Amino acid sequence: MPDHPSLIQLHAAVAALLATADGSGAEWSVPRAPGKWSPSQVVEHVALIMEESANVVAGTRSKFPTIPRALRPVARFLVFKRILRRGAFLRMKAIEAFKPPVGAATPAAGRVRVERALARFDEASRARASTGSKVASTIFGPVSVSDFVRFQELHVRHHHEQIRVTSRAV
Numbered sequence: 001m002p003d004h005p006s007l008i009q010l011h012a013a014v015a016a017l018l019a020t021a022d023g024s025g026a027e028w029s030v031p032r033a034p035g036k037w038s039p040s041q042v043v044e045h046v047a048l049i050m051e052e053s054a055n056v057v058a059g060t061r062s063k064f065p066t067i068p069r070a071l072r073p074v075a076r077f078l079v080f081k082r083i084l085r086r087g088a089f090l091r092m093k094a095i096e097a098f099k100p101p102v103g104a105a106t107p108a109a110g111r112v113r114v115e116r117a118l119a120r121f122d123e124a125s126r127a128r129a130s131t132g133s134k135v136a137s138t139i140f141g142p143v144s145v146s147d148f149v150r151f152q153e154l155h156v157r158h159h160h161e162q163i164r165v166t167s168r169a170v
Helices: 005-022 025-029 039-058 069-086 107-131 145-169
Strands: 135-137 141-143
Touching (some): 039 135, 069 135, 107 145, 135 145
16 A cells, blocks of 8 residues: 555644644634634544544554444444445544543644654554454444545544634634
8 A cells, every 4th residue: 555545645644733723822822712623633543533544454452442244234334335426424433432621732742642643543554454354443344545544634634623713713
């Protein structure tokens, strides 16, 4: 999967998210509204999801829930494939394991967290792709590496827009 388009797009999405986060200034740790996340928390959430997604791709335990095997094709069709077809993430709530109470103290520290998580995810994705096997998601069942990477890209782009809105609103 060297220089695979889906990984290139994921890296571009992460770079855009981090560039916007870098420019958040005084809003870095301020939620845009009660019950919403600050840019710091959004960046931490992206790092957490990326780390756990790297675990999924590598075939190791993750904090993602495990749904019954019989329901995975339904989840794959109704959520995963729908997001890929739309080219945009759905409005969903994060599970507790991915709701950061706080994020990094500075955009620079947040950048380090996300870049490390992205490096792990990239490495795991390339390794999985080299075997020709699919990613065994505990939510969606077997999915192609490129589709799983694209799913991550769309997740990052979704949260990039949240940071952009926060930066404009405050």
